[in-house]
Amino acid sequence: xxxxxxxxxxxxxxxxxxxxxxxxxxxxxxxxxxxxxxxxxxxxxxxxxxxxxxxxxxxxxxxxxxxxxxxxxxxxxxxxxxxxxxxxxxxxxxxxxxxxxxxxxxxxxxxxxxxxxxxxxxxxxxxxxxxxxxxxxxxxxxxxxxxxxxxxxxxxxxxxxxxxxxxxxxxxxxxxxxxxxxxxxxxxxxxxxxxxxxxxxxxxxxxxxxxxxxxxxxxxxxxxxxxxxxxxxxxxxxxxxxxxxxxxxxxxxxxxxxxxxxxxxxxxxxxxxxxxxxxxxxxxxxxxxxxxxxxxxxxxxxxxxxxxxxxxxxxxxxxxxxxxxxxxxxxxxxxxxxxxxxxxxxxxxxxxxxxxxxxxxxxxxxxxxxxxxxxxxxxxxxxxxxxxxxxxxxxxxxxxxxxxxxxxxxxxxxx
Amino acid sequence: xxxxxxxxxxxxxxxxxxxxxxxxxxxxxxxxxxxxxxxxxxxxxxxxxxxxxxxxxxxxxxxxxxxxxxxxxxxxxxxxxxxxxxxxxxxxxxxxxxxxxxxxxxxxxxxxxxxxxxxxxxxxxxxxxxxxxxxxxxxxxxxxxxxxxxxxxxxxxxxxxxxxxxxxxxxxxxxxxxxxxxxxxxxxxxxxxxxxxxxxxxxxxxxxxxxxxxxxxxxxxxxxxxxxxxxxxxxxxxxxxxxxxxxxxxxxxxxxxxxxxxxxxxxxxxxxxxxxxxxxxxxxxxxxxxxxxxxxxxxxxxxxxxxxxxxxxxxxxxxxxxxxxxxxxxxxxxxxxxxxxxxxxxxxxxxxxxxxxxxxxxxxxxxxxxxxxxxxxxxxxxxxxxxxxxxxxxxxxxxxxxxxxxxxxxxxxxx
Numbered sequence: 153x154x155x156x157x158x159x160x161x162x163x164x165x166x167x168x169x170x171x172x173x174x175x176x177x178x179x180x181x182x183x184x185x186x187x188x189x190x191x192x193x194x195x196x197x198x199x200x201x202x203x204x205x206x207x208x209x210x211x212x213x214x215x216x217x218x219x220x221x222x223x224x225x226x227x228x229x230x231x232x233x234x235x236x237x238x239x240x241x242x243x244x245x246x247x248x249x250x251x252x253x254x255x256x257x258x259x260x261x262x263x264x265x266x267x268x269x270x271x272x273x274x275x276x277x278x279x280x281x282x283x284x285x286x287x288x289x290x291x292x293x294x295x296x297x298x299x300x301x302x303x304x305x306x307x308x309x310x311x312x313x314x315x316x317x318x319x320x321x322x323x324x325x326x327x328x329x330x331x332x333x334x335x336x337x338x339x340x341x342x343x344x345x346x347x348x349x350x351x352x353x354x355x356x357x358x359x360x361x362x363x364x365x366x367x368x369x370x371x372x373x374x375x376x377x378x379x380x381x382x383x384x385x386x387x388x389x390x391x392x393x394x395x396x397x398x399x400x401x402x403x404x405x406x407x408x409x410x411x412x413x414x415x416x417x418x419x420x421x422x423x424x425x426x427x428x429x430x431x432x433x434x435x436x437x438x439x440x441x442x443x444x445x446x447x448x449x450x451x452x453x454x455x456x457x458x459x460x461x462x463x464x465x466x467x468x469x470x471x472x473x474x475x476x477x478x479x480x481x482x483x484x485x486x487x488x489x490x491x492x493x494x495x496x497x498x499x500x501x502x503x504x505x506x507x508x509x510x511x512x513x514x515x516x517x518x519x520x521x522x523x524x525x526x527x528x529x530x531x532x533x534x535x536x537x538x539x540x541x542x543x544x545x546x547x548x549x550x551x552x553x554x555x556x557x558x559x560x561x562x563x564x565x566x567x
Numbered sequence: 568x569x570x571x572x573x574x575x576x577x578x579x580x581x582x583x584x585x586x587x588x589x590x591x592x593x594x595x596x597x598x599x600x601x602x603x604x605x606x607x608x609x610x611x612x613x614x615x616x617x618x619x620x621x622x623x624x625x626x627x628x629x630x631x632x633x634x635x636x637x638x639x640x641x642x643x644x645x646x647x648x649x650x651x652x653x654x655x656x657x658x659x660x661x662x663x664x665x666x667x668x669x670x671x672x673x674x675x676x677x678x679x680x681x682x683x684x685x686x687x688x689x690x691x692x693x694x695x696x697x698x699x700x701x702x703x704x705x706x707x708x709x710x711x712x713x714x715x716x717x718x719x720x721x722x723x724x725x726x727x728x729x730x731x732x733x734x735x736x737x738x739x740x741x742x743x744x745x746x747x748x749x750x751x752x753x754x755x756x757x758x759x760x761x762x763x764x765x766x767x768x769x770x771x772x773x774x775x776x777x778x779x780x781x782x783x784x785x786x787x788x789x790x791x792x793x794x795x796x797x798x799x800x801x802x803x804x805x806x807x808x809x810x811x812x813x814x815x816x817x818x819x820x821x822x823x824x825x826x827x828x829x830x831x832x833x834x835x836x837x838x839x840x841x842x843x844x845x846x847x848x849x850x851x852x853x854x855x856x857x858x859x860x861x862x863x864x865x866x867x868x869x870x871x872x873x874x875x876x877x878x879x880x881x882x883x884x885x886x887x888x889x890x891x892x893x894x895x896x897x898x899x900x901x902x903x904x905x906x907x908x909x910x911x912x913x914x915x916x917x918x919x920x921x922x923x924x925x926x927x928x929x930x931x932x933x934x935x936x937x938x939x940x941x942x943x944x945x946x947x948x949x950x951x952x953x954x955x956x957x958x959x960x961x962x963x964x965x966x967x968x969x970x971x972x973x974x975x976x977x978x979x980x981x982x
Contacts, residue, residue, distance in 0.1 A: 518979040565813035
């Protein structure tokens with residue numbers, strides 16, 4: 153039996169037990185996992201050093217090296233995260249709805265775990281701990297597959313929290329990591345619908361595309377965000393500038409950062425010089441449409457590709473549109489249904505934009521950067537869904553659950 | 568451009584319009600579709616005759632011929648179904664949740680359509696109308712692909728209701744059927760995640776398996792039901808007999824019918840002769856485990872395959888189990904997570920069964936036959952989901968929706 157198949161079978165078995173573990177024990181385990189991270193921080197840092205050395209050898213980018221690094225502060229941060237998850241309300245066992253049929257059969261729709269969650273992610277080793285904590289809290293078993301560059305860190309983290317969880321009373325094998333960095337293992341995980349209930353890929357567009365293309369396990373797509381800020385003709389220009397700069401610059405490497413600025417033609421002459429200068433002062437590289445360039449010449453010319461690109465960097469595409477409708481059409485064509493914002497003082501424009509733009513989150517007069525489980529008050533998040541099935545937008549604990557109907561009768565039969 | 572790709576592009580375009588059509592117009596259109604079916608019943612019956620003739624030529628089963636048949640009464644039934652859907656509450660526009668962030672940004676989670684739904688189904692042409700009605704009511708565009716044996720009926724039905732819908736004010740191309748019976752068209756539909764938001768296969772296990780294996784569009788698995796009735800040692804035997812007979816015989820060809828009877832060893836000697844005689848009087852063929860056979864010899868011997876088979880027929884597998892745990896383990900191994908029932912007067916046994924059996928619907932002292940949107944009071948249903956993602960159990964209108972966050976600000980940026 154392959155390693156992954158074995159993991160899957162063990163996970164399925166564990167999931168049937170974990171589904172009925174009490175909130176008390178799950179919370180106790182989460183705190184025990186946090187304690188174990190702190191107690192074993194030397195072992196974690198040692199394993200992480202191996203990854204950093206290998207990363208240097210492989211000449212990975214500085215940004216990636218930073219994301220890979222674990223030190224005492226970051227380990228404490230992960231431990232704190234687990235303790236916070238222990239404080240969140242347990243979604244499992246909630247009676248979502250309940251009613252009696254005319255024949256007195258009592259139906260309760262109750263919240264249950266999804267079962268086995270497969271998580272495929274890239275460099276950051278803290279995801280190992282964050283995701284495991286959220287999955288366990290919602291009664292789910294998790295199979296983790298982190299990026300190969302963090303393999304030593306991930307395996308040590310998994311060993312430490314998994315052992316602590318079992319010792320604290322959770323079933324064995326609730327938290328497992330795939331030990332091989334062989335890519336075939338991912339393919340196998342994606343085809344294991346008999347044992348895995350859902351697959352959540354967290355990472356770049358190519359990873360997510362590959363999972364969507366190849367998985368027979370149901371997938372929740374996350375994260376790719378080609379987000380737009382549309383400055384309407386009725387925009388408060390100072391507000392539009394502030395929001396566009398925040399959405400682009402506050403943290404450019406994340407999915408809810410803005411990638412394209414759309415500007416209504418009626419305000420273009422006044423607004424473009426102000427906003428583009430502001431962006432350039434913050435070292436943002438600008439790719440403008442011909443109209444933009446005719447108004448503010450010191451920008452590069454945008455190509456078709458720019459409209460479709462998620463830069464995740466200090467770069468922005470800028471386009472002047474004829475109308476509100478033009479902005480909506482552009483977003484429908486190039487957007488990834490993540491987060492979209494209009495800046496306007498016009499009631500009807502705001503209403504139309506929120507109704508016609510098809511995205512997980514649509515903002516009026518606010519930055520797209522708010523699309524986040526923490527900001528929304530959902531507690532931690534396991535990712536941001538950009539699909540319509542099951543969960544949409546920031547996914548908190550409830551997104552990691554399903555329901556089951558339980559019906560109490562006294563001999564009812566169907567006639 | 569292929570026919571299916573063209574359908575997909577048109578559907579996507581229509582979905583952006585249909586999402587914002589008022590309840591009033593949608594209901595008007597549903598009633599107009601019903602009127603059109605009645606007004607054109609001759610055309611429908613003529614097309615259906617072609618299918619029936621071809622069916623006879625192909626020597627399809629009597630049961631299938633019956634499901635294929637459309638007459639005036641059945642057409643009236645479909646029209647009535649559409650009018651009933653018009654009466655159901657429109658789920659779109661509901662504010663599911665809403666709150667303010669500490670910075671006064673107001674977040675509303677609102678219910679929106681899924682977008683484009685692909686439905687793949689087998690013989691019964693009434694599904695064409697039922698599914699189209701439900702999809703439209705929930706603001707979704709639908710691409711239908713019925714069984715090739717009903718192709719003439721399906722195309723005429725689609726034409727009639729689609730024209731009526733457009734005339735009544737819905738966008739063009741809200742209801743489309745794939746016109747070719749070529750299997751490659753289904754494969755294409757399954758890979759069209761750019762234009763189709765969800766695929767719902769309705770039919771036998773092999774159809775559903777094929778969709779799960781090959782689709783890149785998110786899938787809602789429906790229908791395969793290897794359902795069990797477990798007669799516990801504390802069962803009221805008369806009740807257990809009544810429930811088992813109802814679950815097996817009331818309509819054996821459907822997914823919520825029972826396929827295996829599990830009997831606790833302590834009641835086997837008393838119960839088995841009673842229930843098995845009762846089943847045989849109703850022409851049920853019985854496949855028993857060795858213990859069953861030793862108590863009641865006039866049954867066939869069950870093989871491993873019987874435990875895993877969804878007979879959809881007057882056949883049942885019967886197994887004596889050592890304990891409640893033995894019953895649960897058997898169901899975990901062979902069940903398809905559809906509907907499972909325990910018959911018992913023992914409180915703890917009932918509690919344990921409902922908690923540990925992982926299925927869309929778990930019954931205590933009631934027939935599995937109740938798992939149905941109509942019975943549950945959800946109005947019509949588009950199928951019964953046996954997966955955990957998105958929807959589980961009978962799927963009414965709400966299962967055909969997603970949500971979107973709309974946030975109203977006054978210049979909020981993230982710090």
